[in-house]
Amino acid sequence: MAETKEKSLSDEKPKPRVRPIVRLGIFLISHSFLVSVVCCTAGVLALFLLPVLAKNTYISENALMPGSASPMLSNQHVSDGNRLVKDLTNPNSKSSETGIESHKIIAQYMLDLGAEVSFHKFHPQMNQFHPLHFFSSPVSGKIQENYSCSSYGINTVGIIRAPRGDGKEAIVLVTPYNALKSGFGEALSLGIAYSVFSLLTQVTWLAKDIIWLVADSQYGEYAAVAAWLREYQTPKFSSLSTPNAEMCPDVNNLFELKGHSISGSKFSNSFRRAGTMAAALVLKVRDQNEQFEDTISIYAEASNGQMPNLDLINVVNYLAVHRQGLRVNVEKLWPLLNSSWLKSLGEIFESLAKVAKSLYPKWKFGIPATEYVEGTATLASSLYYQALGVPTGPHGAFRDYQVDAITLEISPKFSLDKVWRNDILLRGGRLIEGVIRSVNNLLEKFHQSFFLYLLTSPSKFVSVGVYMIAFALLIASLPMVAASLYVDANSSSNCSKGDSSTPSAITDTDEHSIAIRSWRWLNSAKLVFIVHLWGAIVSLLPYFISQIPDCSPTTSFMIWVLLSILSLLTLNSVLASPLACAKATQEKEWALVKSVTISLVFIGLGLMSVINFATAEIGALLMVPMCLLARPLKLDVRAGTLRSFCRLICNLVLGHIAFPPAAFFLLKGMLDGFGNANVGDFWMWVESLWAWNSATYLFIGMVQLPCWVLCVSILFHTC
């Protein structure tokens, strides 16, 4: 934009010497149409090229040394684990209503190993509306509530103190467990964790404490882990004032029982801590599985598209594939796997690569078409889950405290015989042991490898430096188009003034537009500001709507829409002064509005790409074409050429698609089919976004929605 005015300057002056960079800017701006078409196409193409450009993962931190030591987990430990599984699945243990019995069994097992054991009681936190939470530190957003004794969960925590450590670092192993209705899979995951735990009490190489958290998942896995982490990281000093779970008789009962039945001095009533967490592993075993081999799925996305350090995934992947012979999976967007156009695209890339290779043998960048399709499906799901900003598992709670964590879900090929069970216990246990041993070697926290990446397969990734290019290409045209529109609007109005007004060009026939020529955009900026303010109000409205009791999603959504429209009208009538009305008649007003809109969309997208890249990328795919194409329909109708007709159609289509609810339903329809679409779904989706403190919610409310409104207002501009 900086160069824009230079252009107008050079137009009027008798050719002063222009600096090369300015000349380049002028060139770009004067060809902004071509440049923007090229940039946008290149941006979309680069996005589809990402699976081809993906690099193989490698272990960046030398200290990790995965797989260098032979696993020590023996059949003895496995049979220990088996014993626990048996005890837990034993119908006797389920007699108690609250499931306290099984917690006691687990605690007793831990104590027998010589670990420190404590119970942590928590209340599940209700969903709260604090959309800026992602932005602040985790500590500051704490809200006290009135607790009741009716609902609480119990986490069982066992800690092994490292013989070689100083107690300042720890590794966390989490197994979600619902004592009330646990499947066999959950018991099995406890068995695996227990066998590793029993090994780790004996080894001499341990330099970091091991914390085994059996998270009570009856209120959701995430809630339990988050509650424990909150307690761990932010100790409460004024426990007297707040009623908490300790005061409930039922819970105290638990302790009394413990005192009698559990022998061991290492049981404590208070909350036990170890050092700062180096890494955390969440272990799950899936109940049903139809696949032919043992697979292990890795879930890594935490809130707002944050990922754990790539090294952690690398270590797991390396050990699982090369040491334990497990197949590693990351989430894929299944519908994409069967799409034929993706396949043909992959084939095109493949043949292109072949041609390139025949031209110059050192060019090797092609990948087979099937691999390309799989990579794209993985990439799409990676983008999707990051864009949602909702964590894909309990590991998400750790990332809020800068702890790298992933969820490992083992899905064994299912059979019930004992040999198979021992096998899965052994292999799963050895995998966990290997990962813990690697992390144990760390001297610093994970920092070597990437934090910002997209996975295209468990062993391939696209780093920030590559995927940012695609995004940058996509939005690069925005400032240029904004600048060229701005220059056009200014120069055209200047010309018209030059003809009609008095010799001193300062005076202006329009009474209100005074002498402020270069500040003419202020009026458009005001309109844009009003719409963005409205966006902020719309984003805040759900907080009040959610207070209404007994409201079905559909009615909530309707109330939301109504209130939004009402507030838009009110804002417009209150803040839009007569000055703006007088201005609106001016020609080319829409161009200025568009210019300011585009500039702010550019800022918004740039900002979002730093907070959550995936959201920004998807948002840019929707918004950039809409912003660039927006032009008053009247002008296009009047022109009547083929080009303007095409633009008109594009505008109408984009105007419908880019409306956030419409985009949501379209996406949902593509993934699940259009049959069961319901208006309330959007409300539920939005609710889940703000309940998880997703920045995507703010992005939709304060960037995309205002942008859509402004573009529609440009479309219907009367000029």
Added chain:
Amino acid sequence: MEKVKKKIGSFSFWNWVTASIIFRLILIYFPKNLNLSSRPEVSTPLTSFRRLAEGYWLKQSSMSPYAGSMYHGSPLLLSLLGPLTINRIEGQPNHLLYSLVSVIADVVSAMLIRATGQNLRLAYLRSLESLDLVKQIEVSEFLFSGDIAALIYLCNPFTIVACVGLSTSPIENMAVILCLYGACSRLIPLAAFGWVIATHLSLYPAILIIPVIFLLGCGPDSPPRKLFLQRHQQKEVLNQSKLPPRFSWGPVIHFAFWAFLWSVYVLVLCGISLKQFGGLWEMFKSTYGFILTVEDLSPNIGVLWYFFAEVFEFFRNFFLIVFHVNILFMILPLAIRLRHRPCYLAFVYVAICSMLKSYPSVGDSALYLGLLGWFVNELADMQFSLFLFCGYVGVSLLSPVMHNLWIWRGTGNANFYFATAMVYACLQIVLVVEGVSAMLNHDRKLRNLITGKPQDAKS
């Protein structure tokens, strides 16, 4: 017509003032949610509220307020504002009284800006009249720059954030504005008082003495004196009364006398309050010394912290000198070029200081952006206005996000945050450069109007 417009203008002016005050009060009631007072953009080591409270506490427990390198402000602020840091009203937010003081300071500054702006506008019209340009430049369309400047100052998010974030910059800004107001309305004791207090509080306003001397010596902003002479040569009647007055030393000496008086007074007060704690030398060392040696390298929106965190200890003194001389280098050329527009000169100085300051905060930007409003009529043709606007919006949103990425998420590093600081510095440079060139162009345009050269609208 003029009257009606003025009525409408003033009506909505007061509306906006009330709205901005109410907005501040609303924000003050949610201090914990915003947590603004701990943001590095708002509170620097010099303006932080928490440091002030700490200094006050140290002093109450009869220790030197400068012990432990926590507090680096003036001892007078401790005596005036210190009690407000601990006074609480039941059921109200903790620092309500202190926040109210900041709000009042903001409003007073805005009123002073408004009065000064009106002064400047009248002076400008008078000089146009004496140049016989009134017809060519339609005076009725002149904006009320005072109102606009005051509103820019009050409604600027930077000002609001600095005010709600409990920093001391509203007070420092008020002192600067008081000085300029006094000089514009020829209240010499007031000008001297403002200058002494502003210098005492944050050192950098000391260079404002040059614009103040020009203001007192030749009166407020006007086109260059040369133009008047040319005009009257054309008419061939040298009417002395229509010429702007020559530089007169009387008020300047008067000002010097008052400045001396006030500074002795302030130093005596400081000396009394620091009698047991090392006296004035201690104060100079930990206020001015702290500013000049850039001891605190915690991140802020300036560029010095990063530089001095990187630089070898061996070269530190050299670069300290280089950076500070940077400001001094610019004083003289600007003073020569803009001597006929002392208020504009003051704006440029303030902007340059806030760019090259050792601990800048958004409060400093709030000040110069407010002062910029005085010159809306002259800067109508300023270039890059939309670019600057978008830049300021972008940087002020990006900077907290980068800080969050660095400090809380751990996925970024110091370079991320420093990048926004550099962009911010560049924006300020562009603003100053474009502002000055627009002002010079304006003068050139007036000259062309007088000499009757063909219009060159853009230059």
